[in-house]
Amino acid sequence: MTPVLDVAGLVKHYPLSAAWFGRARGQVRAVDGVSFAIGEGETLGLVGESGCGKSTVGKAVLKLIEPSAGSIRLNGEDITALKPAAMVAHRRRMQVIFQDPYSSLNPRMTAGNIVAEPLINFGIGNRAEQQERVAALFGRVGLRPDQRDNYPHEFSGGQRQRLGIARALALGPSLIIGDEPVSALDVSVQAQVINLMMDLQEEYRLSYLFIAHDLGVVEHISHRVAVMYLGKIVEVAPRAALFEAPRHPYTEALLAAVPVSHPRQRRRRLVLKGDVPSPINPPSGCRFHTRCPIAVERCRSEEPLLVADTDGHAAACHLREPAR
Amino acid sequence: MATTAIAAADPAVDAVRRRPGLLRRFRRYPLPALGVLLLAALVTSAIGAPWFAGQDPFEMNVVDRLQPPSGDYWFGTDAYGRDIFSRTLHGGRVSLVIGVAVAAASTLIGLLIGVVAGYFRTADAVLMRIMDGLMAIPGILLAIALMSLTRASLWVVIVAITIPEVPRVVRLVRAVVLSVREQVYIQAATAIGTNFPRLMLKHILPNTLAPLIVQATYIAASAVLVESYLSFLGVGTPPEVPSWGNIIAEGRLYVQIAFWNILFPSVFLALMVLSINVLGDGLRDMLDPRLARRL
Numbered sequence: 001m002t003p004v005l006d007v008a009g010l011v012k013h014y015p016l017s018a019a020w021f022g023r024a025r026g027q028v029r030a031v032d033g034v035s036f037a038i039g040e041g042e043t044l045g046l047v048g049e050s051g052c053g054k055s056t057v058g059k060a061v062l063k064l065i066e067p068s069a070g071s072i073r074l075n076g077e078d079i080t081a082l083k084p085a086a087m088v089a090h091r092r093r094m095q096v097i098f099q100d101p102y103s104s105l106n107p108r109m110t111a112g113n114i115v116a117e118p119l120i121n122f123g124i125g126n127r128a129e130q131q132e133r134v135a136a137l138f139g140r141v142g143l144r145p146d147q148r149d150n151y152p153h154e155f156s157g158g159q160r161q162r163l164g165i166a167r168a169l170a171l172g173p174s175l176i177i178g179d180e181p182v183s184a185l186d187v188s189v190q191a192q193v194i195n196l197m198m199d200l201q202e203e204y205r206l207s208y209l210f211i212a213h214d215l216g217v218v219e220h221i222s223h224r225v226a227v228m229y230l231g232k233i234v235e236v237a238p239r240a241a242l243f244e245a246p247r248h249p250y251t252e253a254l255l256a257a258v259p260v261s262h263p264r265q266r267r268r269r270l271v272l273k274g275d276v277p278s279p280i281n282p283p284s285g286c287r288f289h290t291r292c293p294i295a296v297e298r299c300r301s302e303e304p305l306l307v308a309d310t311d312g313h314a315a316a317c318h319l320r321e322p323a324r
Numbered sequence: 325m326a327t328t329a330i331a332a333a334d335p336a337v338d339a340v341r342r343r344p345g346l347l348r349r350f351r352r353y354p355l356p357a358l359g360v361l362l363l364a365a366l367v368t369s370a371i372g373a374p375w376f377a378g379q380d381p382f383e384m385n386v387v388d389r390l391q392p393p394s395g396d397y398w399f400g401t402d403a404y405g406r407d408i409f410s411r412t413l414h415g416g417r418v419s420l421v422i423g424v425a426v427a428a429a430s431t432l433i434g435l436l437i438g439v440v441a442g443y444f445r446t447a448d449a450v451l452m453r454i455m456d457g458l459m460a461i462p463g464i465l466l467a468i469a470l471m472s473l474t475r476a477s478l479w480v481v482i483v484a485i486t487i488p489e490v491p492r493v494v495r496l497v498r499a500v501v502l503s504v505r506e507q508v509y510i511q512a513a514t515a516i517g518t519n520f521p522r523l524m525l526k527h528i529l530p531n532t533l534a535p536l537i538v539q540a541t542y543i544a545a546s547a548v549l550v551e552s553y554l555s556f557l558g559v560g561t562p563p564e565v566p567s568w569g570n571i572i573a574e575g576r577l578y579v580q581i582a583f584w585n586i587l588f589p590s591v592f593l594a595l596m597v598l599s600i601n602v603l604g605d606g607l608r609d610m611l612d613p614r615l616a617r618r619l
Contacts, residue, residue, distance in 0.1 A: 118516035
């Protein structure tokens, strides 16, 4: 079966602004060869610390920025090189929920118009049918239909994110990319929005690319999880395998940083030394070797490959070979 | 002005819930409301000048020349015995036409160029250098040049005042568009398949208008002022048309024996400029989304 989304070797480099009349002095390698696939009804969690390129992956898949190399296939169709005008037709099948519900809604449009806009853009139904659909969407995401005439600033953060979800649902997409959709909300509201997203997934067989830095949230919603470090995926695994038996030392360090819920509970501390190296000039070999607690000489020169075992658990590490 | 802004901020919080009525809005913004009333009175007097003035502004009564204000001549008469009251009211018509025309023309042209410069980065460099060039031309010099090339008329004055205003509007619009186009809701609009005309019309323009409306009022006020000093210098409105600048220029010669020649048109001019500026300040406060998003 063809996956809903199939990304292969995705690269996004930003040239550093050149001096006057000079050539670009280098480039920021925000995303440097990322491959993954998402099946129907599946959620892939994409985690990593700030600046590792996870949001860039989301924006490139949505073609809100142009990828530098690689291929993006949506339901088997290659959309990598499509011009903005040709891309419009594919946007019905792929939608997005943004991180900040305050800046992602036009302050001068009513809530009803915000949710109706995708329907208007694609000429779906007449005015009355559009209004009906908007009312149904409002009900589905837990907003009152009589709030349609309100402006975004009259809603709370959670309600605004529900508006964003209603807008993303309006076209009946098969894939929704959530670019940190709950990290701007407080914890109780996060849970409501996550549960809403999971209900909707079951109802409409949605696939999610769920970008986040909160491992707890990712563990709750994802079927599979990919961990990014400095523009590359270092480990991909089914949720249980990744959280219970992580293979990559970076994943171990990330998991060790999650706060424990019980005050008496102790856990092995694994604190990484130093800062994330610059993506302008990433380390040779394994990009993690500068901070890795178990790095050996080979890690400095040779780049490890992301090799999957039979369970679909893959880690890019020389020292943690998959069990065969 | 700062005190009104602070005073307005507090009650504006509940403005979100209740759509305020006209009367309540007047109480909330007393100074702008006063400005609106004053401006309305001036506009009415200018539009209704032929009916209110009583006398023909051109009729000369040489016997009654340089009369002080009296029951017959409320504002006195000038050196030709013309009624200053009638001339002042009629002068308001010129100011009104110039203020509105210059504000409308410069905002429209400026909006068009500004949006193009703000949205299309390649056009930006060229357009902004042209605007810089226009800004370097002094307004008076341009007016004098236009006047010497053509015959003095209201249209030439409007063009002469509009041209130096356009670059200011362009700069404002460009700056706003530059910030709006980077907003996440513009990305969101692209993601839901919004086409370019709709993106401009529904997302970028509405978020550009508020500061532009405020700017338009300031331009109107400054246009009224510029018209009178151009006329005062003799490079503005043709001398046979009674405009405030012309009346003051003629009255200047007799200021020592008949000060009312200058006093009344000057007071009208000051009130007009003041009331438009106060209105602009009020609009700025009301259109500020942090104070009250809906007008």
